[in-house]
Amino acid sequence: MELMEGVAVRRADRTDPAILSLTTAQQAELAAIYGDDQPLVTLHPDIEFILLTLDETPVGCVGLQPISPGLGEIKRMYVEPSSRGWGLSRRLLAEIESHARTRGLTTLRLETGTQQHEAIALYTHNGYHPIPPYPPFENEPASLCFAKTLD
Known part of the structure; x- marks a missing residue:
């Protein structure tokens, strides 16, 4: 994967102000x-985030x-x-898959929406x-779910 100048990634807590700002923007976009009337999906207390910055600005x-x-499960993926x-979404996806492997996870799953064509293509x-x-997406006509077995 080609590295873009000025891009950095780091782990961040779910209460990090940059994470809160980005996930709030993501939910507003959805x-x-x-x-x-989307299902309210609460985040597990053990969720771990990766924050991507461009020239030190969270994006x-x-x-x-x-x-x-x-x-x-991949949650709140957003650029x-x-x-x-x-290509920042590809970078985030590669980073979270790598992190999942270090945590001993062998499968990742996710939910996205039928109108998120770029996300569907990425996955x-x-x-x-x-x-x-x-659950809780089994009765949501606008939901699509995907999974991947990690190598």
Whole structure:
């Protein structure tokens, strides 16, 4: 993967102000696309985030939530709109997969929406395959779920 100048990643707590700002923006963007009737998904206290900065400005994040032994879930993957199109989402995805491996996870799953075409392309291009919806998304027509077995 080509490294972009000025890009840095670091682990961050879910209460980090940069993470809170980015995840709030992500939720607002989703509400604008799908409306306010989305399922409220709370984050597990053990979630770990990776923060991506560009020239020291926070522009993206992704969370890794433990589910069960060997299984983790990607949560709140987000790159702010003016920083899209430069491969930063691929960088975040590679970072969270690497972190998941160090945690002993063998499978990652995620949920995205039917209108998030760029996200769907990112995940499928990187080896994620469709799976049946899991709770709380099993009755959400706008939800698509994916999983990947890590090497």
